[in-house]
């Protein structure tokens with residue numbers, strides 16, 4: 150490599166940083182200026198000033214976020230031949246980075262990696278160069294370029310390998326770096342098959358299937374950033390939701406989107422999908438499977454309707470000393486009428502109460518008239534109020550149609566066996582027993598979609614609160630109109646969304662960002678939803694997500710061979726066809742970026758020997774560490790081997806995980822705590838420690854430099870999806886894998 154080329158890139162990248170610094174200083178000066186302007190003026194001018202301030206604040210944050218990772222690539226694009234100078238093969242250089250920069254004359258200096266023109270940087274090959282002649286990867290340290298790596302798209306050098314890696318040096322350097330316990334963005338080394346997924350159309354349901362370590366999570370997050378950039382207008386106001394399996398997983402991926410300049414995405418674990426709750430407790434597998442099955446939706450509907458009851462006999466009511474009879478037919482008619490309105494249960498109840506009270510008022514007025522009193526309209530209003538507040542009337546109305554919260558409905562359903570039996574005549578007693586639970590029991594993960602289903606059917610418990618919400622929504626809409634006007638007056642369209650501006654209104658009733666408002670509103674509908682580890686979702690969880698995206702714009706990533714929860718799916722077809730028929734498209738990822746080939750081979754062979762159908766993937770790396778299976782003769786030796794192997798793993802640096810079956814977990818954690826002290830973290834709460842002791846379920850989606858799997862046969866035997874659980878455990882390492890067998894356990898035959 151000619152030294153001058155490296156110098157040339159150093160100069161260019163130096164120039165980019167100089168431009169970045171200047172833009173940052175300009176924006177900071179402008180912001181200070183806007184802030185100095187005196188407060189006052191009407192609502193619209195305040196809106197416009199807030200819009201200015203917001204634009205500058207966002208821009209400054211964006212410019213700061215890139216830190217010292219501004220540029221990482223260069224494309225040499227062939228220009229269309231110029232008829233005036235035949236024979237010339239002019240080309241244009243385009244630099245690719247984390248954000249777009251232009252010079253004072255608005256000439257492009259740096260392309261945002263998500264811009265359409267940057268596509269060739271990730272997807273061009275010698276066979277399909279996409280208008281590019283060459284691609285260059287820049288490796289930087291701080292603000293300095295330390296290495297360049299070129300690929301020239303010369304069709305005469307074409308070979309048959311269609312799965313070539315792009316920027317292999319930069320990629321392998323990224324992959325062999327020690328892990329930190331936090332996922333990083335991969336923007337400088339995205340591979341062609343991944344880029345196609347990232348840039349796939351916004352609309353419809355895209356399923357991304359790939360074996361462990363093929364970058365599904367990374368791709369899903371980069372796709373969220375890409376979609377927000379490309380469809381800022383649409384998604385800025387409706388938001389993007391990313392759903393992951395657990396809080397620990399979200400913690401692991403937490404830094405990726407902010408590092409790509411996107412802070413407006415809602416990240417939610419399955420336990421956080423019902424606002425106001427953060428649930429982690431789990432049911433026994435059989436219970437979770439039942440609660441996750443689609444038939445629970447029907448049960449909840451039946452349960453709700455059974456709380457609307459027509460009394461068998463007329464009811465005598467006393468209202469301020471007057472006696473009045475409420476006929477069952479009046480209740481039956483009112484229930485039928487209120488149901489006809491199609492409103493959710495609690496809102497329908499308001500209609501029901503109104504109808505019954507009207508009828509009772511008429512009855513009472515007639516009764517009084519018959520006794521010679523005169524009752525005019527004003528008197529009728531008083532009578533109605535007397536009826537509404539009378540104890541007997543309230544009891545009768547509540548018995549016929551009780552207001553319900555989702556939590557109350559579910560708790561009653563679990564705690565009242567006779568009621569449950571009356572709703573599930575076709576179930577076996579044993580099946581009903583699975584749901585049985587005393588009042589006050591902790592909510593579980595499998596309850597989350599049931600609460601949401603109930604909330605959907607019940608509607609707001611506090612009907613006055615829902616009126617206030619409607620008013621706030623109307624105000625928000627007016628604010629948005631103002632903000633849109635301000636944005637177009639300022640000519641900053643595309644840089645900031647009206648939603649973000651409204652979020653900046655100091656006096657706005659809804660001074661929250663889209664993401665904040667979406668996360669706290671159960672009925673929020675998103676412009677796009679990304680679901681990671683999607684094979685774990687139960688039919689009831691899918692129902693929640695489908696309600697949250699009525700336009701059905703989804704990216705679903707997962708691996709059916711890794712499905713290990715009780716209600717999870719074993720094929721995309723069987724999961725998705727009851728929900729959306731065949732209206733989905735499939736992309737597959739085939740290269741394993743995490744795990745060296747020896748480990749991938751071992752994991753796939755063991756999985757297949759255990760009867761799993763795995764998506765085979767090609768690993769891009771090898772490791773110097775052999776896969777070991779240690780076979781102790783007794784427990785004392787097992788303990789010795791455990792401690793010795795862990796000592797060796799931690800000595801080689803990076804992160805280490807011990808993955809063990811849930812049975813014997815407590816004993817193991819006691820033993821390791823004695824030996825390792827503070828170095829050990831137990832469960833997902835301990836992930837920041839150098840050694841983490843986890844169950845296979847905890848380890849889902851995560852990765853570690855070294856992994857020690859304890860008692861693999863026990864992991865397989867532990868559940869109906871035990872083979873998947875072991876496959877998950879064996880595919881977590883980036884460098885080193887050891888299986889520590891239980892005394893007397895045979896090494897897996899496939900090893």
Ligand SMILES: Nc1ncnc2c1ncn2[C@@H]1O[C@H](COP(=O)(O)OP(=O)(O)OP(=O)(O)O)[C@@H](O)[C@H]1O
Pocket residue numbers: 320323324332333335338339340343359360361362363364365366367368708711742743849850851852880
């Ligand atoms: N193009 C790439 N450049 C650099 N690193 C990459 C690339 N693609 C994936 N990786 C890295 O490979 C590792 C595995 O990626 P990821 O966790 O997204 O895989 P996954 O398919 O979701 O795995 P699993 O199914 O096991 O959860 C991560 O460390 C990720 O950063």
